[in-house]
Amino acid sequence: MKSLIRAALVLAVAFVVTAPAHAKYFRTVVIDPGHGGHDKGGQWGLVYEKHLALDTAARLETELKKRGFRTVMTRRSDYFISLPERVRITKKYSNAIFVSIHYNYTWKQHVAGLETFYTSAQSQPLASYIQSGMMRKVRTTNRGAKFARYYVIRNNSCPAVLVECGFVSNAQERARMKSAWWRQALAEGIADGIVRFRKS
Numbered sequence: 001m002k003s004l005i006r007a008a009l010v011l012a013v014a015f016v017v018t019a020p021a022h023a024k025y026f027r028t029v030v031i032d033p034g035h036g037g038h039d040k041g042g043q044w045g046l047v048y049e050k051h052l053a054l055d056t057a058a059r060l061e062t063e064l065k066k067r068g069f070r071t072v073m074t075r076r077s078d079y080f081i082s083l084p085e086r087v088r089i090t091k092k093y094s095n096a097i098f099v100s101i102h103y104n105y106t107w108k109q110h111v112a113g114l115e116t117f118y119t120s121a122q123s124q125p126l127a128s129y130i131q132s133g134m135m136r137k138v139r140t141t142n143r144g145a146k147f148a149r150y151y152v153i154r155n156n157s158c159p160a161v162l163v164e165c166g167f168v169s170n171a172q173e174r175a176r177m178k179s180a181w182w183r184q185a186l187a188e189g190i191a192d193g194i195v196r197f198r199k200s
Helices: 002-018 049-066 083-090 124-137 171-177 180-199
Strands: 028-033 070-073 096-104 114-118 142-147 160-167
Touching: 028 049, 028 083, 049 070, 049 096, 049 160, 049 180, 083 096, 096 180, 114 124, 124 142, 124 160, 124 180, 160 171, 160 180, 171 180
Parallel strands: 028 070, 028 096, 096 160, 114 142
Antiparallel strands: 114 160
8 A cells, every 4th residue: 555655655756747838827917128229239221129129118018918918018119128127027916927029130131030039948938939929920930939048038036038139231121010910910929928928
């Protein structure tokens, strides 16, 4: 009998360790428009990542409010905010997830596509849902959901992701992101991914 009990306990512990992480209930989404102020982010000519990120974040906020979420923006206009401050804002909310909005840049001008980064196991499903949500809305290269150690996602204890909404350095993608429809489509796709994550 003791051996049976011991075996059952071993199985129970193994299940707890290996069972996939599920999203805890959350009501608040902290939306973090990357860069701002003197920190322009990626740029090509007069196309600045900081402006694109802020506009996309504002559109995401509108979409999330339609879906019943509470939203918090780390910035609402063109000013600089430090990385530690972005994390500090998020940690004020116990029932939150964190979504940082960025646009990409590389010296390799042929590179294009969308990608979503996560650090922790609890954030990986959120990244995957957001990535697939965006890819349902636009046609471009799917660069996937990937592990990375960016400060704002590495230092948050809640589910946290960093979304790259296309390459400013790619001429075709740059032309798209300058159009409101692209930023709106991505905002809707990110919102859809967040809804799917909460339902998971």
